[in-house]
Amino acid sequence: GAVVSQHPSWVICKSGTSVKIECRSLDFQATTMFWYRQFPKQSLMLMATSNEGSKATYEQGVEKDKFLINHASLTLSTLTVTSAHPEDSSFYICSAMGLANTGELFFGEGSRLTVL
Amino acid sequence: DAKTTQPPSMDCAEGRAANLPCNHSTISGNEYVYWYRQIHSQGPQYIIHGLKNNETNEMASLIITEDRKSSTLILPHATLRDTAVYYCIVTPGGSQGNLIFGKGTKLSVKP
Numbered sequence: 001g002a003v004v005s006q007h008p009s010w011v012i013c014k015s016g017t018s019v020k021i022e023c024r025s026l027d028f029q030a031t032t033m034f035w036y037r038q039f040p041k042q043s044l045m046l047m048a049t050s051n052e053g054s055k056a057t058y059e060q061g062v063e064k065d066k067f068l069i070n071h072a073s074l075t076l077s078t079l080t081v082t083s084a085h086p087e088d089s090s091f092y093i094c095s096a097m098g099l100a101n102t103g104e105l106f107f108g109e110g111s112r113l114t115v116l
Numbered sequence: 117d118a119k120t121t122q123p124p125s126m127d128c129a130e131g132r133a134a135n136l137p138c139n140h141s142t143i144s145g146n147e148y149v150y151w152y153r154q155i156h157s158q159g160p161q162y163i164i165h166g167l168k169n170n171e172t173n174e175m176a177s178l179i180i181t182e183d184r185k186s187s188t189l190i191l192p193h194a195t196l197r198d199t200a201v202y203y204c205i206v207t208p209g210g211s212q213g214n215l216i217f218g219k220g221t222k223l224s225v226k227p
Contacts, residue, residue: 004159034214043203044160044217093159095215105152105215107159 002028004096006108013084014116020080021111023094029074030096034105035067038091050077084115119143120204125222128198134191136221138204141185146208149180150215151189153200160203160217163189194225 003026013019023033031052036044048069049057056069068080077096081088093110121139128134140149151163164171164178166187171178177190191198203220 006159036217043219044154044215046214046216049214091157095159104162104165107152107161110157110159112157 002026002096002104002106004030004094004106004108006092006094006111008111009109010112010114012114012116015085016083018080018082019084019113020078021092021094021113023077023079023096023108025075025096025106028096028106030077031074032097033071033077034095034097035069035077035079036093036095038093038110044093047079081113084113086115089113089115119206119216120218122202122204122218122221124219125224127224127226128191128194130196130225130227131193134194134198134223134225136189136191136202136204136223137186138189139186140204140206143184143206144208147206148208149178149184149187150205150207151176151178151202152205152215152217153198153202154220155197155200163202194223196225196227199223199225 005024007022033050035047037047038044046059047062050069050071052071052074058064071077091110091112095105095107148165148167150165152160154160164176166178180187201220201222203217205215
């Protein structure tokens with residue numbers, strides 16, 4: 001099946017620094033990618049929808065200036081957590097929908113961010 | 117808010133069938149039922165989806181009641197590797213990208 005890859009799979013950073021997480025569709029083109037956040041023992045929460053070549057659409061309560069999303073190509077979307085703080089520590093997961101809508105959403109492996 | 121209700125947890129003996137229920141009494145006519153699962157510290161994995169007919173694939177079977185207000189995911193022969201959180205999601209067909217995840221059912225398969 002289709003593969004979505006995230007990098008890095010885990011990252012530790014100091015408070016106040018910025019962290020970039022990449023999401024790539026390896027064997028298909030993704031016009032739309034989605035970013036989720038998951039805190040421990042909680043469900044996934046949709047943060048934003050990323051469309052290739054246009055601005056991302058953020059869910060209510062998600063700060064667009066803090067979580068910068070770029071979807072510059074059909075195979076790559078990036079999430080940058082700017083000026084990270086300990087409360088931003090979470091599991092960040094991306095997903096992608098292919099050009100041919102098969103009714104299935106492909107998820108990355110997730111990236112665990114720990115802010116000290 | 118999620119539009120589905122699932123039991124928080126279930127146990128299943130290895131080799132037995134695991135039947136995971138989901139209530140979606142407010143489902144609309146154009147909404148599909150999707151099932152995903154998430155193994156600990158991994159991204160969710162698609163299992164199956166359906167509209168009104170029962171569906172089967174290599175992973176599982178999906179049984180949807182005639183009134184579409186509930187469904188059951190069946191793993192015919194559960195293995196230890198099937199231990200995961202299973203999410204039942206209803207969403208309009210063609211727009212399943214922005215999935216709204218509920219709390220899911222934590223399935224524990226025991227030897």
